[in-house]
Amino acid sequence: MREIRALFSKTDRCKYISHLDLNRCMARALTRAQIPLWYTEGFNPHPYITFSLPLSLGVESYCESMDLRIVGDISNEDIKSRLNDALPEGIRIIDVLNDFRDCSEIAFSDYVFKLEFADNEAALEKIKAVLASESITVEKKGKQGKRRVIKETDIKPLIDKYAVSLRDDQIVLNARLAAGNSKNLNPTLLFDTIIKLIGVDYEWKSITRIALLDRDYKIFR
Numbered sequence: 531m532r533e534i535r536a537l538f539s540k541t542d543r544c545k546y547i548s549h550l551d552l553n554r555c556m557a558r559a560l561t562r563a564q565i566p567l568w569y570t571e572g573f574n575p576h577p578y579i580t581f582s583l584p585l586s587l588g589v590e591s592y593c594e595s596m597d598l599r600i601v602g603d604i605s606n607e608d609i610k611s612r613l614n615d616a617l618p619e620g621i622r623i624i625d626v627l628n629d630f631r632d633c634s635e636i637a638f639s640d641y642v643f644k645l646e647f648a649d650n651e652a653a654l655e656k657i658k659a660v661l662a663s664e665s666i667t668v669e670k671k672g673k674q675g676k677r678r679v680i681k682e683t684d685i686k687p688l689i690d691k692y693a694v695s696l697r698d699d700q701i702v703l704n705a706r707l708a709a710g711n712s713k714n715l716n717p718t719l720l721f722d723t724i725i726k727l728i729g730v731d732y733e734w735k736s737i738t739r740i741a742l743l744d745r746d747y748k749i750f751r
Contacts, residue, residue, distance in 0.1 A: 531658055533578075533599050534606065536623050537751070538615065541590045544620030549584040556596060561613075566602035582633045583709060583742060586718045589641075591739040592624075593665040595751075596713035619665065627751065633731045636750050639709035640741040641717045645701045654696050656728035657703070661692055668723045672689040685723065687713035709742065 540547070541689045541745035542724060547555060556579060560567060578599040585591050600609075606626035649745040660666065666686045688708040695702055707715040717737050725732060742750040 531599055531601050532628070532735050533597060534596065534609070535627045535751075536609070537595045537627065538594050538596065538621060538623045538624045539590075539712075540585060540594055540621055542620040543607060544618060545588055545590045547621075548587055551582070551730070552581070552585075553579065555621070559616040560598075562616040563609075564613060565598070565609060566604060567600035567602055572589075580633075584738065585634055586686075586716055586737075589717055589737045589739060592740060593742050594622065599632075616621045626704060630751055635744045636710040636742050637708070637745040638706050638743040638747065639717075639739055641705050641707060641745065642702040642738045642740055643701075643705065643717070643721060644679055644734075644736045644738075645703070645732050646699065647701070647730055647732055649730075650696055650699065652702055653728060653732075654694065654701050656730065657694055657701065657724060660724055660727045661689070661694065661703075666723060666727070670719075685715055688713060689720070706743075707712050 541554070557577070560577070560579075560596075567579075569575040569577055569743060578597075580597045582595040582597075585594060606628065610623045610626050617623070645653070664686070665684045666689075667682050668685055669680050670683050671680060673679065688706065690702060690706040692705040695705075705720065707717060707720065709715070717739070720734065744750050
């Protein structure tokens, strides 16, 4: 038995596959590809499949990863080829690794937001003002004892760095956000908050995760 990590992209229509459905999709693809998986022992055996950092619905990514335990004599290149033949269009295996780091080392995610408005220049100035403010307050659902409450949270400390500009009739926001177990900023929450605060309806958007990084800003793999 050996443990491997499959790096994959999730784009186009597949960005609307939820994390739960992605689990099912990968499990079925592994079965169709006849990958010799290692199964747990006991009354209800199941394969060992874990993902590094769940992706928000509607967000594309070029840096997803899935850890597997396999048995038998099969090469990483064969695993990649078989899975790509079995997976739907929009999910592609990029590489298969033998040596990789623990998911607890993830500290940041790099995202690219692309937006279009009826008046991009006016929207750009408003977005810049929101991002430059000392705090960005959002309302999040939480619990107080057994009661569900709405809590206000400042997400500005979770934005490590950003750059925003107008390119080819699109507003492009590059943002490095806190990610991982201890601190995590959902890119969809950031987007929704910006749109709410600028008070301008968007005409088109895309959000793409392009990299996962550790605390030293080194690429996580």
